[in-house]
Amino acid sequence: MPALDFSAIFTEHYRWLLITGLAMTLLLFVLCWVGAMAVGILLTIVRMVxxxxxxxxxWAYVEYQxxxxxxxxxxxxxxxxxxxxPYSANDFINSHNSELIFAVIAIALYQAAYISEDLRSGIRTLPKVQFEAARAMGFTFLGSLRWIILPQAMRNSLPPLVNQTLLLFKATSLAAVIGVAELTYQARLIENETYRIFESFSVxxxxxxxxxxxxxxxxxxxSRNNASRTR
Structure with missing residues (x-):
């Protein structure tokens, strides 16, 4: 059984692959998180109409996702x-890193369904009188959601939203299956070239x-700051 040798995967070439893979993972995470939050908030608002x-x-969209x-x-x-x-759209997407584009869309839309449910649960914890008070103060439906309801719902939903963020970060590794050169993809590439399976995936x-x-x-x-504010 060959001895462990981490130096084999820390040569200049493989070190650069790991760095670029990490950068791609972080980029994918940020884009997916922003997209998931935007779509999740939009779904929450639409469902309240x-x-x-x-x-x-x-409801059908959330259940499908x-x-x-x-x-x-x-x-x-x-x-x-x-x-x-159409062919023109495919040509444009293929010339702008189609793997990354489709990975961001798929992961963001998937995670948005969970975020919308967490936000909806946060809204349910609010007393209905807050909606009535906001409308009585002259806020429109969207205005009351933006300035009064959603900020409180996001604070109430903070623990599950943090959990969804963690799940989203880990879910970026699945983008490797469609060729996104993120961290897991690069580790697989290094392992194929060096046969250092344990070392590659340990890193x-x-x-x-x-x-x-x-x-x-x-x-x-x-969560602690939010808890201290609500006391």
Whole structure:
């Protein structure tokens, strides 16, 4: 059995692959998080509109996203959706890193469904009198959501939102299956060339831990600050 040799994967070439993979993971995480939060908030607002067809449409979207594995969503977007697009759109996407674009769309839309449910749960904890008070003060429906309801709902939903952020960070590793050159993809490439399986994946394990621990600390800090404000 060969001895462990981490130096084999820390040559200049492989070190650069790991660095670029980490940079791609962070870029993918940020883009997906921003997209997921934006879509999640939009879904929450639309579902609160007193119009039954819209509510059913959002419900169907949320159930579809939550009950189909993320890996399947990635395959649908990367292999299926391009067949429905015109050639000009495919040419444009392919010339602008189609793997990253479709990975961001698939992961962001998937995570947005969970975020919208967390925000909706946060809104349910608020007394209905707050809606009535906001309207009595002259706020429009959207104005009351923006300035009064959603800020409180996000504070109430902080623990699950932090958890969704952690899950999103780890979910970026699945983008490797469609060719996004993030951290897991690069580790697989290094392992194929060096046959150092344990060393390659041990390094990215440490990298993922280094990425999640600050998120856990930040979430804990925000939760404590929120708890102290509500006392």
């Amino acid at each position: 007193p119009f039954r067809p819209l509510e059913l449409l959002v 939550r009950n189909v594995p993320l890996l399947v969503h990635l395959f649908v977007w990367y292999f299926g959706i391009p067949q429905l697009l 990215i394990t440490v990298a993922y831990l280094a990425g999640t621990m600050p998120l856990i600390w930040l979430g804990s800090r925000l």
